[in-house]
Amino acid sequence: MLSTLLIFAFFLPWCLSIPVVPKDVHDDLSFFQDYFHRFFYSEEETQYNSLEDQLRFLQHFFRLEETGWLDEPTMAFIRQPRCGVRDIADYSFFPGKPKIHKNRITYSIVSYPDNMSRKTVQKIVQKAAEVWSSVTPLKFRRVYRRNSDIEFAFASGYHGDPYPFDGKGEVLAHAFAPDPYYQGAVHFDSDEDWSDSEEGINLFLVAVHEIGHALGLGHSQDKNSIMFPNYKYQDPELFRLSDDDIEGIQMLYKVSTLGRSG
Structure with missing residues (x-):
């Protein structure tokens, strides 16, 4: 208007x-x-x-x-609710096409939302990671230390990086592209109503999106892509990566460039 x-x-x-x-x-x-x-x-x-x-x-x-x-x-x-990462185009990569240069990736969960059990969050994060391992040679393993390849955390407002959360509403989460000098990070706004259903914000769907960023994918213009910046609910049990998502992650993580040792 x-x-x-x-x-x-x-x-x-x-x-x-x-x-x-x-x-x-x-x-x-x-x-x-x-x-x-x-x-x-x-x-x-x-x-x-x-x-x-x-x-x-x-x-x-x-x-x-x-x-x-x-x-x-x-x-x-x-x-509409969305990811806090800046937008680029179609399936896309961050400048310089950064990625994690091994096929065995560790992750840790350092904090949790108040409204979900730790066990539920752990299962959801594992399931979200397996979405990407199903179409690549990547394998994810949870560890209990701070120096993992990807660190998951729930936080509110200012939380130590240049992108403070805005409370319940617009920005749901953000993640940082792979970097050889510091640990990868995925941050969720703890003020959101996180859930494992269609109520509130479904953690699985947002986690799949943010792990895509942590692996090196930018946003997509394809509304069917999980890397589209806006949040849209779909049944996690029926969820499948779009062709756009698969093409992007497989182009970035070519089997021939990963090596055998991981």
Whole structure:
């Protein structure tokens, strides 16, 4: 919903008198700009791009109708719960295509959500890891030490990295690409209502997505991909990686490049 009033306010700056922008429209605009600068390009990078350019870019990326307007479908889409990792395109890799250079990967769980038992969380994380091992030579093993290849943690607000969580709502989790100099990490916002069902936020689905990041996959534009940035529930018992997910992870972890020793 972008009213005629907003069109005049933002796209006709030469008008002699500019009407006051209603608060709800102003709030939507502020939300969009914050979203765009967090997940796509910074204010500095977009200082010479118009609002319409930014809207068309976002709509093109998410395969929405490219109206160039802050319409209701666009606002509804960007208000959906999502991953906190910045967006790239199709199945994609992080710059430099980082990956874990061995096929035996250790992981640890250092903290848990208040509303789920530790045993349940442990089973879910193992099941999520096995999704990726089913289509690659990768094997995951849980360890009980801090120096594992991937560390899982639940935290709220500021938690030691540059990306504080926002409380219950928009950003559900984030993960860091593989790096040869520091431990991989997957962080879940502990303020969310985590579950093993369709109630609240299903931990399995988010864990599969974030493990994909920890292995080196970026976001995908394919809405059927688990690496699509927005959260969408599907039955974990029927879950399968999309062709896009499989193609991406298999391209990154070629059998010939992993070696035999792990």
